[in-house]
Amino acid sequence: HRMQELVSKDKEPITPFIDKVRQLYRDLGVSTILVIGGSGDYFDVADCVICMVEYKPHDLTEQARVIAEKYKAERKPEGGEYFGRITERVPLAHSFDPSKGKREVKISSKGLQSIAFGTHNIDLGAVEQLVDISQTRAIGDAIYYATRYMDGRRRLREIVEAVLSDIEEKGLDVLSPRPVGDYARFRGLELAAAINRLRTLSVRQRP
Structure with a gap:
């Protein structure tokens, strides 16, 4: 006040x-x-x-x-009636390059809190609720899998939801062209956090 x-x-x-x-x-x-x-x-x-x-x-x-x-508050509310519009982001597929050297796709987990995505490192040090490297491994491949839904129109939230829907329907093996046994389930917010931490990420804004 x-x-x-x-x-x-x-x-x-x-x-x-x-x-x-x-x-x-x-x-x-x-x-x-x-x-x-x-x-x-x-x-x-x-x-x-x-x-x-x-x-x-x-x-x-x-x-x-x-x-x-x-004890009635004397300060005047300044927030308005509504929270306000949130401008969402649309990830652009061209900014996701998983290639390294002669390999078109080179993605691997480097411990619990790090993903090597092509020539770039994704630091998940602040994503504290990951508990197993199998989650990190799955997230790395899920980032690449998510690019199929990046059509220049879908918001990040919609892309993450599409990936999770495929996993729910077909299992975690949908993330890889061949069956693997070392994936563990992750949450959508952790996939979004990893995408946001890719240094090459380009987006456009959409209301």
């Missing part, structure tokens, strides 16, 4: 997340988990408040709502 008094909205291009968090859930179905301390502003927008007391979690949602009602 004090900062809003000092800097008016028309002079501040950044919208605080607290003013968009409800719209993010309502409009796009995206939940938010915040680990914070010392900020009671979120009591007004939280569905659930969990407090760690002596290293044990306690549901204090009702107490938080009582406090929020007792």
